[in-house]
Amino acid sequence: MTARDLGLPTRVPAPDLPDRVTIWEVGARDGLQNEDTVVPVEVKLEFLDRLADAGLTTLEATSFVHPKWVPQLADAEELLTGLRRRDGVRYPVLVPNERGLDRALAAGVTHVAIFASATETFANRNLNRTLDSQLTMFEPVVTRAVRAGLEVRGYVSMCFGDPWEGSVDPAAVVSVGRRLLDMGCTQLSLGDTIGVATAGHVSALLTAFADAGTPVDRLAVHFHDTYGQALTNTLAALRHGVTTVDSSAGGLGGCPYAESATGNLATEDLVWLLDGLGVETGVDLDKLADTSAWMAEKLGRPSPSRVVRALLG
Template structure:
């Protein structure tokens, strides 16, 4: 039986939550880029199409990071050339620099994302830049993209904890985030890259952005479930007015910076929570679970998502 036929999850609304949440699906990019082996492009295309069928309206399709660094997504141009887009669905692409933007423009992409760090060490290790010089690198990317009419999102990684520097000062995150917003990005996604955040930290960081004059409408959250806190942290963000949440179908994606990291918040687990709270997403949970179970078969291992395991065994 389906969850709808079983009447699950039971809906009990709670005060102070948004009526609707947009799910920013990162599985095809952030999830598959962490696979040990390259997933065939035909499988990726079917995965993306199935996610759209399930009702997801923002599906991060791939990345224009150099294939040397992310060989799993070296097929970006081929995938985008063959992708069957549909009205009402956005297919953002991650770009690291101006060369990545050139590739995105050549592919006809209208939505891009850039990836910055809140900490000095990770900026150096991930981008071979200082915290300040990474922003100098991104400025012409954002300026050109906005001039071309593209929508630009910014990620800020290590927003809560860094494996080398420890706890991250909210002021450091606000500093990087504000500079990206001032460049012209439309949305800032606050990333708990190693999954160490707690609800109190989420409240403090969102409060710090509010004090700096940043509207919560410009903020999204991206939690990893390393310590089992992703849903708790998401609920705290919703209580602060956040209405865009990143997640990955089936919980795809690991974190190479923390032992035992279980990867991204699973989209099914998120939808179960939101359905139970009466918060609309437009996503069909059964269809989504079928999609993640299908992908797990192609990857040759069970889905990390608790909801997928509960519904599909």
């Protein structure tokens, strides 16, 4: 008998958790951006289509970063032209600057995201900017996007630890995050870019945002599983009332500018946890696992997701 024959985990609802969680699926963008071999656009389109079939309703599709920096996403316009959009499914794209926003607007995008750093060193390495000047760069991007009727998400990277600066003070993260919200971002995604967060640190950061007057429904979490803490950290965030969690189908991804960053939290592992806790996601785990196994085959290696491996053998 395989794990798949056993079905989904036994549901034992917990009283201190949300009834439903929105999964912000980043596999097609964050998951693939680090791949050395360029994935054909038709494979990416089928990947997105399969993810939508599995019930995921937020699919971060691509990024309008310059192809020199992330060659994998050089086909952004072609992908969006060929995308079969579904009713009830959002397809956000990452925009690094005003030029990226121009391209997104020309492509008819309705949801965009910007990517800021909570630390000085990573702002310099990732954006060639200081901590303050990165925010100066983003302000006209957010202002124009909001005026055009787009929703804007603000990613904040290095929220828990930085490979050059060490542990990150929650107050520094709150400062950057509040400035993004004041610009007009509708949501912040708090990123554990190198996967060093622990549950206590997650709790401390979310408490710091609450103390600064930030409603918890404006916050999302984005964990990497470098030290195997992503699910534990997710549970800590859920207990603080967070209802949007980023993850990547099959556990694909990392960060091209932080060598110690390993894969994202696998969407299948997240769904297994949430199913067992009685938290609704709307995701068909079998379809999702099949999709991740299919993509792993396209990439020529096994899926890092423990749940995919358990279900499919």
